[in-house]
Amino acid sequence: MNNYKIAVVGLPGKWSSETLADAVYAKTGQRHLIDMGTAYVDLDSNAVWAGDVNLCDFDAVIVKKISETYSPATLDRLEILRIVEASGTRVFSGAENILRLIDRLSCTVTLRNHGIPMPPTRITESVENAVKIVREFKEAVFKPLYSTKARGMCVISAQMEENSIRKFVTDFHQKNPVMYIQKKLALPGKDLGMVFIGGEYVGTYARVSQSDAWNTTIHSGGKYEAYTPSSDVIELARKAQAPFGMDFTTVDVAESEIGPIVFEVSAFGGFRGVKEGIGLNAPRCMSTM
Numbered sequence: 001m002n003n004y005k006i007a008v009v010g011l012p013g014k015w016s017s018e019t020l021a022d023a024v025y026a027k028t029g030q031r032h033l034i035d036m037g038t039a040y041v042d043l044d045s046n047a048v049w050a051g052d053v054n055l056c057d058f059d060a061v062i063v064k065k066i067s068e069t070y071s072p073a074t075l076d077r078l079e080i081l082r083i084v085e086a087s088g089t090r091v092f093s094g095a096e097n098i099l100r101l102i103d104r105l106s107c108t109v110t111l112r113n114h115g116i117p118m119p120p121t122r123i124t125e126s127v128e129n130a131v132k133i134v135r136e137f138k139e140a141v142f143k144p145l146y147s148t149k150a151r152g153m154c155v156i157s158a159q160m161e162e163n164s165i166r167k168f169v170t171d172f173h174q175k176n177p178v179m180y181i182q183k184k185l186a187l188p189g190k191d192l193g194m195v196f197i198g199g200e201y202v203g204t205y206a207r208v209s210q211s212d213a214w215n216t217t218i219h220s221g222g223k224y225e226a227y228t229p230s231s232d233v234i235e236l237a238r239k240a241q242a243p244f245g246m247d248f249t250t251v252d253v254a255e256s257e258i259g260p261i262v263f264e265v266s267a268f269g270g271f272r273g274v275k276e277g278i279g280l281n282a283p284r285c286m287s288t289m
Contacts, residue, residue, distance in 0.1 A: 056087035070146035205277020224277035
């Protein structure tokens, strides 16, 4: 691979991005870690500059992380990568494939259109409708359309006083005009990250809660453990990730009170969960795609 010029799009200083850049360097002898926040686009010459390198001159670009947090601006950065793809540079995973996963609603619509079981889910822009949904669900998880690691999510319970329910819903609505609401299900204190490379299943790690937090994310104190799911759960995750055509992804699955359900398919996957839970060197695997 010494003849190939490969860049990594990621976040300088972040473990997963730096580790992937190191893995590419080990294969190619070149190290280019690109922060898309520094990109400069010249549409007249179809060039995407990052410092003194033009991404359109590379043989391939591997996308580990497009931004620190998800937002509509993240979609704009992915549109820039479409220019890179049009130049003939291969992007892993493809920009349009990632685009379909950044917006939680877009991901959900695709999953439901393919018959993938998910928690009962409602979408509304109306505070009145949202209050009714809380009563219907008894406990409802409100999720921003653009977020990772449960950031910005909250649980609203029908056991609260009416004024409190309305206040919490209104506060959420002010930051999230389109409200994505799921029924809070009883989970066994863990959920699963099921890993796929090129559409092939490679293993599963569990995120296990270490506290009374309602979610199991590492951000909320959870920890990674190895886990062996049933063949039926593996097949469910395989079907969930298939429509998105990702080169590397994890499928978030839970074995809930109503059976196995899928929360989402990840746009970028979790290197640390793969390493600590499965013992797999994901950067090394990606650097050989």
